[in-house]
Amino acid sequence: MAAIFNPRINLSHSIHHKPNPHFLRKTSPLSLLSTLESPIQTPPPDKKLVIVGGSKLSGHVNISGSKNSALAILAGTLCCSGTSKLHNIPNLSDITTMVSVLRSLGARIEVLNGEITVDTDGLCSSEPCSDSVRKIRGGFFVLGPILARFGEAMVALPGGCDIGARPIDLYIRGLRALGAVVELICAHAANGRGLVGGSFRLDYPSVGATETLMMAASMADGKTVLSNVAKEPEVVDLAQFLNASGACVEGAGSSTLVINGRKRLHGPEHTVIPDRIEAGTFMIAAAITRSCFSMSPVTPLHLSCLIEKLSAAGCKIRRSSSYTMEISALPSKIEGGFIGFDVRTGPFPQFPTDLQPQVMALLTTCTGSSSVEESVFEGRMRHVRELEKLGARIRVCGSTALVNGKEQGSALYGSHVVATDLRCGASLVLAGMAAEGITEVEGVKHIDRGYEDLETKLKGLGADISRQQVPLATQLIQL
Ligand SMILES: CC(=O)N[C@H]1[C@@H](OP(=O)(O)OP(=O)(O)OC[C@H]2O[C@@H](n3ccc(=O)[nH]c3=O)[C@H](O)[C@@H]2O)O[C@H](CO)[C@@H](O)[C@@H]1O
Numbered sequence: 001m002a003a004i005f006n007p008r009i010n011l012s013h014s015i016h017h018k019p020n021p022h023f024l025r026k027t028s029p030l031s032l033l034s035t036l037e038s039p040i041q042t043p044p045p046d047k048k049l050v051i052v053g054g055s056k057l058s059g060h061v062n063i064s065g066s067k068n069s070a071l072a073i074l075a076g077t078l079c080c081s082g083t084s085k086l087h088n089i090p091n092l093s094d095i096t097t098m099v100s101v102l103r104s105l106g107a108r109i110e111v112l113n114g115e116i117t118v119d120t121d122g123l124c125s126s127e128p129c130s131d132s133v134r135k136i137r138g139g140f141f142v143l144g145p146i147l148a149r150f151g152e153a154m155v156a157l158p159g160g161c162d163i164g165a166r167p168i169d170l171y172i173r174g175l176r177a178l179g180a181v182v183e184l185i186c187a188h189a190a191n192g193r194g195l196v197g198g199s200f201r202l203d204y205p206s207v208g209a210t211e212t213l214m215m216a217a218s219m220a221d222g223k224t225v226l227s228n229v230a231k232e233p234e235v236v237d238l239a240q241f242l243n244a245s246g247a248c249v250e251g252a253g254s255s256t257l258v259i260n261g262r263k264r265l266h267g268p269e270h271t272v273i274p275d276r277i278e279a280g281t282f283m284i285a286a287a288i289t290r291s292c293f294s295m296s297p298v299t300p301l302h303l304s305c306l307i308e309k310l311s312a313a314g315c316k317i318r319r320s321s322s323y324t325m326e327i328s329a330l331p332s333k334i335e336g337g338f339i340g341f342d343v344r345t346g347p348f349p350q351f352p353t354d355l356q357p358q359v360m361a362l363l364t365t366c367t368g369s370s371s372v373e374e375s376v377f378e379g380r381m382r383h384v385r386e387l388e389k390l391g392a393r394i395r396v397c398g399s400t401a402l403v404n405g406k407e408q409g410s411a412l413y414g415s416h417v418v419a420t421d422l423r424c425g426a427s428l429v430l431a432g433m434a435a436e437g438i439t440e441v442e443g444v445k446h447i448d449r450g451y452e453d454l455e456t457k458l459k460g461l462g463a464d465i466s467r468q469q470v471p472l473a474t475q476l477i478q479l
Pocket residue numbers: 068069071137138164165166167168169170171172204205206207208209230353354376377378
């Protein structure tokens with residue numbers, strides 16, 4: 001079948017779902033009902049976070065399980081027969097959406113206090129609910145497992161943060177290398193039976209493409225070699241989950257993966273790694289408020305680039321037990337004050353793009369000028385305009401932002417700002433805590449996608465932050 005895939009397709013492209021006769025035959029009335037029940041609801045009224053700047057933070061904060069690991073591993077449960085039991089799953093709207101994606105395929109899921117069990121024995125569809133897939137990036141990761149398990153998949157184009165074009169060409173070319181025929185939204189095994197092992201080199205170490213191909217190859221017939229893959233800790237966590245299911249994935253954390261496919265994987269028990277981006281956000285919170293507190297569980301190796309930068313700027317970072325880290329940014333302890341530093345984002349182990357907006361907020365409060373180069377997502381500078389509303393002085397030239405630190409006696413000041421994506425929201429909350437006066441951050445739904453109880457955790461450390469309803473009139477004007 002001819003391939004008509006356009007790798008730079010607009011993500012808002014509408015999807016026409018043809019009914020799949022194979023699965024319609026197999027679909028029970030109950031699972032059809034649950035597909036129909038998939039939420040198509042009017043979005044809830046937006047909330048705002050109101051922050052009174054200037055509080056010092058202290059105490060201890062618990063770090064939740066990793067959003068990005070949990071999303072990939074939830075997709076990975078589709079590779080496993082029987083029941084997978086996952087621990088340390090964060091309570092986030094992205095996870096709720098991913099659960100809807102899996103349920104729309106017929107998975108039976110129980111969610112209780114950070115634990116999720118996924119029973120895939122009743123899977124009855126190769127077409128996940130498009131509305132759910134379109135809401136998040138992780139929804140698209142089900143493509144590999146569905147294809148590997150059923151030999152065909154029909155998946156809508158993904159959503160996620162609006163931070164660039166975010167094409168899916170590597171997923172498609174990689175799956176083709178494993179014997180898939182891929183049309184715009186529909187993929188099936190070329191030989192009509194299943195995927196076969198193959199070799200594929202990614203032009204760029206894409207996290208999602210690596211994870212999707214790893215899952216697909218785990219059930220392909222024979223050996224697969226993937227090179228120039230992503231080395232992010234979430235990729236390693238997924239590999240550990242798959243290996244615990246009986247898969248044979250070697251090399252996770254290096255740039256080459258060798259995967260020997262298995263006919264059948266079984267549901268394992270797995271604990272998701274701590275969220276390094278949440279932990280990094282809290283480290284920056286300590287730095288920007290010139291405070292001292294501890295956090296756990298944290299894996300310092302996952303944050304080495306940030307630890308290096310903050311230490312060079314004057315923070316004292318100490319491991320007080322294997323999973324607890326204390327960060328001290330008390331002005332009395334930092335000789336010569338906080339000095340700005342340069343950052344360039346890149347694939348792990350380089351500086352994470354998901355901490356770039358937060359670190360930029362910090363740099364606006366340091367002395368001297370700093371440069372922040374975003375090399376991963378071409379559209380990840382939307383927080384700059386909002387930071388400027390709080391008094392930040394930033395000039396963007398191409399993919400680099402030149403941040404002018406504070407002048408003698410100057411500070412950020414409170415204002416009304418809007419989060420346009422998840423980490424933009426985190427950046428604005430951090431800046432608001434350092435600003436003089438009151439900052440209102442709208443667009444909290446973006447923050448809820450990736451931070452579990454952000455304001456409760458910050459309040460626990462001593463921040464003055466509350467969640468309030470955005471008046472309806474304001475919401476209507478924004479529409
Ligand atoms: C749910 C999840 O895990 N999200 C994370 C994942 O996103 P995601 O997996 O979408 O990010 P990628 O690693 O794929 O993207 C990195 C770069 O590769 C490009 N690219 C990607 C795929 C492709 O087929 N073609 C292509 O050109 C992207 O446009 C981007 O410029 O990794 C990003 C990079 O660490 C993080 O910011 C996201 O938080």
